[in-house]
Amino acid sequence: MSPTIRDIAEAAGVSTAAVSYVINDKPGVGEETRRRVLKIMREMNYRPNPQARGLAARRTGMIGLMIPDITDPFYVNIVRGVEAKANELGYTLNLCTTHGDAERERDVAELFASGGVDGVIMMTYKLTPSELKELSEGRAPVVAIDNPEAAGWVPSVLVDNIALGRTATSYLTELGHTRIGFIHGVEGSIASMRRYEGYVQALKSQGAEFSPELVEYGGFTHAGGVEAARVLLSRPQRPTAIFAANDQMALGAMSAAMELGLSVPSDLSIIGVDDIEAAALVVPGLTTLKQPTCEIGACAVGILADLIRSPEGDDEAGASDVGQRVFEARLIVRGSCAPRQ
Amino acid sequence: MSPTIRDIAEAAGVSTAAVSYVINDKPGVGEETRRRVLKIMREMNYRPNPQARGLAARRTGMIGLMIPDITDPFYVNIVRGVEAKANELGYTLNLCTTHGDAERERDVAELFASGGVDGVIMMTYKLTPSELKELSEGRAPVVAIDNPEAAGWVPSVLVDNIALGRTATSYLTELGHTRIGFIHGVEGSIASMRRYEGYVQALKSQGAEFSPELVEYGGFTHAGGVEAARVLLSRPQRPTAIFAANDQMALGAMSAAMELGLSVPSDLSIIGVDDIEAAALVVPGLTTLKQPTCEIGACAVGILADLIRSPEGDDEAGASDVGQRVFEARLIVRGSCAPRQ
DNA sequence: ATTCTAACCTTAACCGGTTAAGTTGTCCTC
């Protein structure tokens, strides 16, 4: 088997404590001894056992990351940000996906709570805020991403989806559009609802038309986007622009438009959200709103690392000051939107 | 703090050993005692500490997964397969990305080797097979995915990229094409080289033309595909079909064709590899070769779990029998290929 | 009545580290 700290200690003629001090760069060991121990560690190819270390020092060096779906580019990009920052801070990542399943979310939360990780980053939609809060009061602190409901309960980093909706919609109204369709994601999606809220706000403030006839659901999928757009475009007075709550649906809307003989952007302007890879590849390119996913991930890790270092709760200020960081989406202009003719 | 096994033992009036037996469903505990202990565990919201467990029982319940890039759909789909199967077998995933960086690959390997995981699944391209083998002889067994060089050294699961190249190319020759271009990925990519090899084999066996003029590099990116296709299509005798080593480049080739006023598939047939999401969304749909990524991932976990259960090495049969499982890619026919006119 | 067996449970040594407290030796100071 691989050598233990005792083997090293013996070989170097010192106590395990001394070796431990060397490993952790702590004072109390002479220069000469330190060098000797290091040399022997190298020679014997010694690697401290992370489990034993963790057990004794009460840390695992791991951050748990819970996301619904590793296929969705939005989450993947957040994972990238998280990974980069976590790595920078010396943490390794424990990734679990939940597929939006409530039970699985609970299982994973349980797993993380049992102490396998030093902290948890959660993108969860089924767990209630109080469940989250309870979890965070256990062994590992929690930071929530993209969950407005959890904000206020646990430290959160969010994107302002209402502003996002306003930005997208205003961009279209400023191009002269007044009949603008909206394609929701799945029913009950908070992100979708907030984007819709921004859409309504912008319509009102710009004096553009608002009608339930302009709103459909597309389930966040390409096929759903096709369906929804077909419905919207076959209405007596069809919209001249469509704002879809994500890019897959926006691309679906684009297909539907082509299928109906409408040209994008001259007959129909389309705007999406997420800036997925395909958005840049289609012709015309899809104008979209990009959320700063990498920064979001990195920011969450930063907050979490602080919490791990100095566990909360010991302040009298009350729970009202749980951190919260809000990011804004950025408009990426490509070719899919044009002034109304 | 959260209760320990000693707290439970005390509350139940038994020894910690008894509690441990209950936790692990081992015999030697009476029905009544077992029930009492379970009840108390529930009441006190007890969760065994995974680190302590791992230390004592010499397992972590984690599988390390090393991939170059979490953005690449090919890897992501493998991760999905791995995650699902790992989860099924009670393992959790420790994900690390290397960005194809040799030093990072070594760091991660080191991390895994130090015993943080029970086994490792590697998609690595910079580590030498002997480094891999050495790693696998340490604390954690290793399974390699998609690394033909490692096969024979460590248990491997692969896709037959030569056959893939043959399949793609034969599909085109059978449609009557004789001048078929090939777009490589990055230089030195083994996958790309093997696909090329299959391409050459198919050309030869079908008596089609082979010329260095028909081969370009596209670096696996969309932009690179555009570039490469431009070059190929501006040659005196332009190819009537192009086989790109991945879908991004194939889509790039499609853009280049449109840009040059060529229509796909009537003027130019295009075939790619990977079946990325966008392949189904463009018009015409991209014909492509899909690797059974989920099965590959699941298969790797299966092999690894066996190795973890019964560590190798104890057989006299020699190292020649390291497992190896080869998968075949499947042709997905969409609209981007047509008979030569 | 004694021995054997089996079921049930406890003791205590580990797993491989960390770390507070204690020991030893050296040098400095007054």
Place this chain on the structure above:
DNA sequence: GAGGACAACTTAACCGGTTAAGGTTAGAAT
């Protein structure tokens, strides 16, 4: 030259579980 301060180690008690080996007890077999 006694006392104190400091550097360099060591001792040993943990961290929170697992598990081999041993101890009781009750009931069955002899």
